[in-house]
Amino acid sequence: MRSNTHILLGILAGSVYFHYFPNHNIVLQILFSLALIFGVLLPDIDEAHSTIGQRAGFVSKLIQKIFKHRGFFHSAWMILILYALFQFVVSKYLAINNFVLMGFLVGYAAHLLGDAITVNGIKPFYPLGLTICGPVRTGKFSEVLVALAIITWIVTH
Numbered sequence: 001m002r003s004n005t006h007i008l009l010g011i012l013a014g015s016v017y018f019h020y021f022p023n024h025n026i027v028l029q030i031l032f033s034l035a036l037i038f039g040v041l042l043p044d045i046d047e048a049h050s051t052i053g054q055r056a057g058f059v060s061k062l063i064q065k066i067f068k069h070r071g072f073f074h075s076a077w078m079i080l081i082l083y084a085l086f087q088f089v090v091s092k093y094l095a096i097n098n099f100v101l102m103g104f105l106v107g108y109a110a111h112l113l114g115d116a117i118t119v120n121g122i123k124p125f126y127p128l129g130l131t132i133c134g135p136v137r138t139g140k141f142s143e144v145l146v147a148l149a150i151i152t153w154i155v156t157h
Contacts, residue, residue, distance in 0.1 A: 010040030039107025
């Protein structure tokens, strides 16, 4: 999926999350949303030509040399590692609110779900062989239909 569709999917996931966990002030909601957008873009750091890859420069190129695109960074393992890193290291020293951490994780998971419905799919337990894939072709009309469906759902709910 392209970054704009990933962002829409992240907004959809975030709005569902806000629906079930609404008791937070506006500042935390803004921080949640910013973390969500970062989380929804981060998995593609393993692709130097992606939106985040271009901004990360040599870091993305290095990651791309070590890990293949839609490999480890597109797995459930990465979500667990990032959760542990933030929960036990970053939040301990930087006092990051767990609600903001959830924004990041919701965004990251939304990215993986988005890529899972594409024809290339993802390997959620990389390097194990299980691949989850769907009918959507990145950058093609089927992705536009997904984006329109997300926009429609967001506007009507």
